[in-house]
Structure formats: structure tokens, C-alpha cells
């Protein structure tokens with residue numbers, strides 16, 4: 001799917017900053033606190049990327065799902081700038097997007113957005129190097145080796161060659177705006193790409209009960225994520241319970257039981273209802289509650 005630049009517009013945020021909106025679904029990127037502030041709080045700091053990259057023999061692999069206008073990715077680049085001597089090796093940043101148009105639009109509006117300026121050269125190189133996985137060419141910036149894979153992540157995630165991530169910055173719009181990226185079938189494929197001996201954390205803006213149920217049934221452990229702007233909490237998920245600072249507890253199951261929208265999201269089902277008996281049984285049997 002290709003989104004020409006004219007499908008985006010600039011939006012003035014409450015905090016005085018600017019962001020982008022895709023007219024295709026009306027969703028604004030980083031709507032409240034602005035692109036870089038959200039990227040740092042929700043992804044880079046919460047993921048403890050700098051700390052986790054220290055003292056390791058293999059590179060830290062970060063999946064940036066939904067490169068968009070590159071705020072999350074640049075927050076990663078920024079976090080590692082000047083840390084070349086710290087030890088701990090490379091940071092391998094794999095950005096995915098079905099289109100380069102949001103980044104192109106953002107570069108055209110660099111001044112209004114305010115966070116791309118110092119990175120124009122590397123972003124232009126990234127755009128030139130972009131290609132379908134795995135043929136995108138590598139761009140170096142400090143300790144970060146950066147690839148931009150252009151394609152539908154729902155398809156790309158099926159590849160056996162994807163490097164298993166330590167961190168997934170999951171930012172593909174909301175369920176309402178992009179259901180396919182939130183279904184049980186898709187999230188099971190994402191979970192299957194994680195290596196059992198490699199703890200991985202996925203961070204996202206949602207706080208939806210239905211999405212949390214879907215992540216749990218896809219095989220993730222799920223916890224409360226850092227609040228951001230007007231949201232008092234978001235969501236994190238992992239293949240190991242130890243990476244979650246605030247795992248959901250058994251008492252949260254009561255909320256699922258009581259919810260009229262507690263069912264997991266499945267492909268081909270437009271509406272989410274209350275959770276059914278067999279999903280409830282699977283949810284109760286999840287190792288998270290042991």
C-alpha cells in the first residue's frame with residue numbers, strides 16, 4: 001500500500017509542538033506530548049535500551065515497527081549518540097514501514113516538526129538505502145546500524161531470516177485504525193520470532209483490555225506500561241516475566257470477565273464481544289498467573 005505525501009497533514013499539538021496525521025484513518029502520530037517526548041518515554045527509556053546494550057557480546061536488536069516519521073527510531077539513535085566507547089557492541093535497528101511517504105513528508109516539514117534537522121543527511125541516506133527485507137542496505141550512525149525495510153509487516157514477520165529482537169517498538173496505529181496488526185494470528189507470528197534465550201520487551205501506546213488479552217493468548221507476558229501525556233498507563237509485553245516491572249495480576253482477570261469487549265481480536269471478525277468460554281479457559285491457564 002502506498003501513501004502519497006498529500007495523504008498527510010501537519011497537526012498543531014496542545015503542547016505547542018507539531019506532528020503528522022494520516023488522512024487515511026485520521027490518526028495523529030504521537031498525539032499528546034509530541035513525537036520525541038513520547039518516543040523517549042514510551043520506548044527508549046521504558047525499554048532501558050542503553051542499560052541493556054551494555055556488557056553484551058551480541059548486538060542489541062531493535063525492531064521499529066512503523067517507522068513513520070522516524071521519531072521513535074531517532075530517539076534510539078539519539079540515546080546511543082556519543083556512547084561509542086562504552087562497550088557493548090552494535091545496536092541493530094530494523095525499521096519497518098509499508099511506505100516511505102510519512103518520512104518524506106516529515107522531511108519536507110522539517111522546520112515545523114523540529115526534531116529531524118540534525119539528522120537530514122542520515123535520513124536521506126536511509127531513504128536511498130530502503131528496500132524489502134532483507135535487501136535494504138545498512139546505514140551507519142554512531143553505534144547504530146540502521147536498516148529500513150519497506151513492506152507490509154504482516155507479511156515480513158513471516159520471514160525465517162528476521163533477526164530475533166531484544167526490543168520491539170510497536171507503533172502501527174491503533175486497533176481502530178489498523179486492525180490487521182493487532183489480531184491474534186498476527187501477534188502469534190510476532191511472538192514466534194522471539195528467541196527463548198533472548199529476553200525481549202514490546203512497548204506500545206494502547207491500554208485496551210482486548211489487546212492485552214490478545215497479547216496474552218499470543219504467548220506474551222503482559223504488564224502495565226509507562227503513562228504518557230493524559231494516559232495514566234500503556235502496555236508492555238515480553239517473552240519472559242522478568243522484564244515486566246508491573247505485570248498484570250490475577251485481579252485484572254475480573255476486568256476481562258466483566259468487559260463487554262474482553263475477547264481477543266481475530267482476523268475476519270469485525271467486532272469484539274465478551275470473552276468466550278474457550279478463550280477464557282486459555283487465558284486462565286496462562287503461566288502469568290502462577
Ligand SMILES: C[S@@+](CC[C@H](N)C(=O)[O-])C[C@H]1O[C@@H](n2cnc3c(N)ncnc32)[C@H](O)[C@@H]1O
Nearest residue numbers: 066067068069070071072097098152153171172
Ligand atoms: C503512528 S505511525 C508511526 C509513527 C512513527 N513510529 C514515528 O515515530 O514517527 C504508524 C506507521 O505504521 C505504518 N504501518 C501501519 N501498518 C503497517 C504494516 N502492516 N506494515 C508496515 N507498516 C505499517 C504506517 O505506514 C505508519 O507510518
